[in-house]
Amino acid sequence: MTNSTALGIDIGGSHITAALVDLNTRSVIDGTWNRTRINSQGEVADIINGWAAVISEVCSHTTADILHIGIGMPGPFDYEQGISLMKGQHKYDALYNLNVKELLAERLGISPQQIRFINDAGCFLQGEVFSGAGRNYHQVIGLTLGTGLGSAVYRDGTASDGDRWRTPFKDGIAEDYLSTRWFVKRYQEISGEAVADVKALITRIGVDDRILQLFSEFAVNLGTFLSTFIKEEQPEIVIIGGNIANAADLFLPLLKKELEKQQISIPVVTATLGEAAALIGAASLWHAFQEA
The missing domain is CATH 3.30.420.40 (ATPase, nucleotide binding domain)
Structure with a gap:
C-alpha cells in the first residue's frame, strides 16, 4: 500500500489542491480530494502551515504512512533543490530564496527526500502522459x-x-x-x-x-x-x-x-483527466520508485 500510494499536490497562486493517487491504477483515490484557499501573500509560517494542514487532512484518509509527495509548483523555482525563486509576482514572496522542501518536511515531520517538485505548467502534461x-x-x-x-x-x-x-x-x-x-x-x-x-x-x-x-x-x-x-x-x-x-x-x-x-x-x-491531471502528474514523479 505504501509504495503504490503517493500524494499529488498542485500549488496555485491562491490555492492548494491535493489528493492521494494510486500509482498502480494511475488514478485519484476517491474521497481524498482537498482544495483550500491559501494566502500566498502571507508570512512563511502562514504558508507552510496552510499547506501542511491540507496535506495532513488528505493523508488522514488512509491508514498507510504516505512516504512520497509530489508537488506541482509555479516558477521560477529550483525544482531539484526545492528552493523558491519567486519574487515580485504577488505570490509567495516570503518564500524567496528559502528551501521550501526542508521547511515543509520539517513541519510534516518527514525527510526532505520524501518530497519532489515539478513545474506546474508541466504537471498537467505529466499526468496526461502517465494516465491520460x-x-x-x-x-x-x-x-x-x-x-x-x-x-x-x-x-x-x-x-x-x-x-x-x-x-x-x-x-x-x-x-x-x-x-x-x-x-x-x-x-x-x-x-x-x-x-x-x-x-x-x-x-x-x-x-x-x-x-x-x-x-x-x-x-x-x-x-x-x-x-x-x-x-x-x-x-x-x-x-x-x-x-x-x-x-x-x-x-x-x-x-x-x-x-x-x-x-x-x-x-x-x-486532454482526458481534467483537474486530476496535475495531481496525478505530481504523484507520478514517484512511479519509478514504486516499480523498483
Whole structure:
C-alpha cells in the first residue's frame, strides 16, 4: 500500500489542491480530494502551515504512512533543490530564496527526500502522459487554453514548461490570440456586445452565426502557432486542455486542416483527466520508485 500510494499536490497562486493517487491504477483515490484557499501573500509560517494542514487532512484518509509527495509548483523555482525563486509576482514572496522542501518536511515531520517538485505548467502534461491522452507516447507537447496560454513539453520521462505564451505572434504575443480574452475582445469588436467567457459565447451560437466564424479564426491562429511548436519539438502527439478545450468540436476539425496545409499529420487530441491531471502528474514523479 505504501509504495503504490503517493500524494499529488498542485500549488496555485491562491490555492492548494491535493489528493492521494494510486500509482498502480494511475488514478485519484476517491474521497481524498482537498482544495483550500491559501494566502500566498502571507508570512512563511502562514504558508507552510496552510499547506501542511491540507496535506495532513488528505493523508488522514488512509491508514498507510504516505512516504512520497509530489508537488506541482509555479516558477521560477529550483525544482531539484526545492528552493523558491519567486519574487515580485504577488505570490509567495516570503518564500524567496528559502528551501521550501526542508521547511515543509520539517513541519510534516518527514525527510526532505520524501518530497519532489515539478513545474506546474508541466504537471498537467505529466499526468496526461502517465494516465491520460498521452499514455504510451515518449515525446509529447501540450497546451492549456484558458484565461492564459500554457504550454509544456514531455520528453525523457519528464514534462517541463514550454514557456510559449510570450512567443511573438501577429501584433502581439501568442497568449493575446490563444486565450479567453481573445474571444471576449474579438466578439466585442464584431458585435459590440460583451461576454464573460467562451462558455457564454457558446450559448449564443444558435442566435449569432458570427460566433462560429470566431472559432474558425481561432483555429487558424492556433494552427499557425502550433505548426512552429511542432516543427521545433517534433512530438508524436499534441494534447490540448484548459477550459477552451471543452469547445474542441468547434475548432479541432478546422485546426487539423490547418496543420495538414503545413504537412503536419500527427494526432491532436483533447486532454482526458481534467483537474486530476496535475495531481496525478505530481504523484507520478514517484512511479519509478514504486516499480523498483
